[in-house]
Amino acid sequence: MRKAALHNLGCKVNSYETEAMQQLLENAGYEIVPFTEGADVYIINTCSVTNIADRKSRQMLHRAKKMNPGAVVVAAGCYVQAAGEELKKDEAVDLVIGNNKKTDLVTILEDYFSQNQEAEEDTVIDIGHTAEYENLSISRIGDHTRAFIKVQDGCNQFCSYCIIPYTRGRVRSRKPEEVVEEIRRLAAIGYEEAVLTGIHLSSYGMDFPMEERISLLDLIIKVHEIPQIRRIRLGSLEPRIITEEFADTLAGLKKVCPHFHLSLQSGCDATLKRMNRKYTATEYLKGCELLRKAFKNPAITTDIIVGFPGETKEEFETTREYLKKLQFYEMHVFKYSVRNGTRAADMPDQIPESVKSERSSELLALEQEMSLSYRRSHLGTETEVLMEEEYEVDGTRYMIGHTREYIKAAVPFEKGIKGTMVTGTLWKMLTNDIVFLKH
Structure with missing residues (x-):
């Protein structure tokens, strides 16, 4: 062997x-x-x-x-x-x-x-010239408590900093019946939370023949019908997918977690244009407002790139003020990294590493403030937590997991509760990153 x-x-x-x-x-x-x-x-x-x-x-x-x-x-x-x-x-x-x-x-x-x-x-x-979705599937998810399910591959966006369309090819979607069957199989062995993922998830279904075409929203509705699944979480979404119909329909699907990752990259329209992002800061803001109207205090997270070629001090300040206005739950801040083979690699006015580091530090400090504020805004609310792993704080053992909003919460250690849902009240901050659940 x-x-x-x-x-x-x-x-x-x-x-x-x-x-x-x-x-x-x-x-x-x-x-x-x-x-x-x-x-x-x-x-x-x-x-x-x-x-x-x-x-x-x-x-x-x-x-x-x-x-x-x-x-x-x-x-x-x-x-x-x-x-x-x-x-x-x-x-x-x-x-x-x-x-x-x-x-x-x-x-x-x-x-x-x-x-x-x-x-x-x-x-x-030649990955750029295939329309075939690779038929990989799984029958279990290692030692995890939630099931990550790949439903889509490839990307047609061609952002100027990104190599992914060249390494993953064009959009290719998995047949909905195959997605549902895999999730049913995983639900039958105990998984209660499914996370739908893809390279450009929002493009799901757009490559199907017109007579078979379904949207990501249609797929979510099909997954929602699986009885054993109690939570549905979504991977990164394109901001333009957030319409009033999309937000309201999701809000009516009680298994859908109010936790949305909308990739932003910059709050400045001039920078977004150089990045070849296909929305404006105003359009992005509208998407966030629609989600906050449809859901009660949803978690909205994002990605930000600092130091993109040509990003002036004024453009960075525009982004920083924009982020303060939006008040995200979490931000993943990246310093722009030159990627050979992309248009941005050959752009003029590349930003010095020291400036990137300074801007990154500023936004990371802002992220910590916003993230703590969001967690505190949920104190006193009753919720359920999917227990995932053992954790120790100051010598005391806890079991920790995540709420539907993906807030990390802890209860005193108990054997046998990993992978189960525990209901209680988010009571107090255990650390800046973890809330204590009273149950």
Whole structure:
């Protein structure tokens, strides 16, 4: 029996695909072992969202070969699509497998071990010219308490800083009946929360033939009908998907969590235009207002890039004041990172690293203020928490989990409550990040 170890880099979609590849290997008779010395096969599901992600991917590949020089080291995923020819020349890498070929992992390994060299030639496809959704699926979710379900791949947006349309290809959606069947299967073994994820989730269904076309909202309604599922959470959404109909319909679906991640990137229209984001700050604000009208105190989170090429001090100030106005629950703040192969990499007026760091620090401080304020706004409310893991604060053991708004909450440690819902009142701040649940 061969031993295989897997390591994931990158997003929730990558995590899902790594889980699916592990289950393919298990079904083929491989023994899954930790990513340490002793494996016969090392599979690194790579990321290529930034140049730093590329570097981390290379480092993990070289680390695997160093741990066991005789092992087969497999590079899979986005970095393969971005730098496949370079990886084929890397002595640390034995096999490269691109996106939309991960489902063939076992066959590719078998061909390699049997020295059928001809079969290796098509392990990386031209991802930009496929309309096929890769049929990966899972039957369990490792040690997690919520089920992340990939429903969509690819992106047609071509933001000027982003390599993803080149590494993931165009929009491709999973058939709704396959999504529902997988969630039913996971619900039957105890998962009560489903998280719908994709590379550009809001585009779900737009690639289907007109007579079969359904929207993300239609899919959510189908998932809502699964009896055992008690919570539905959504991955990152495009701001323009938030219409009055969308918000009101979601609000009528009681299983949908009032927790929405709307990627912003900048609060300045001039910067948004250079980024090739297809909305204005005013349109984004309207989306947030619609959600806050439809839901009671929903959690709205976002992504911000600071130091984008050409971002003046005035543009940054515009963004900062805009963020204060919107009052997010959480903000993920990123310093702009040059990504070779994108339009932004060749733009003039690249911002010095020191300026990026200064702006990032300012927004991170603002994020902490807003996040604490949002948690405090929920004190005194009754809620339910999905218990997820043990945690220790000042020597005291707790079980912690998340509310429907994704506020982290804690109860005194109890055996056997992991994966269950606990109802109580958000009573007081245990730490700046965790609320104590009185139950």
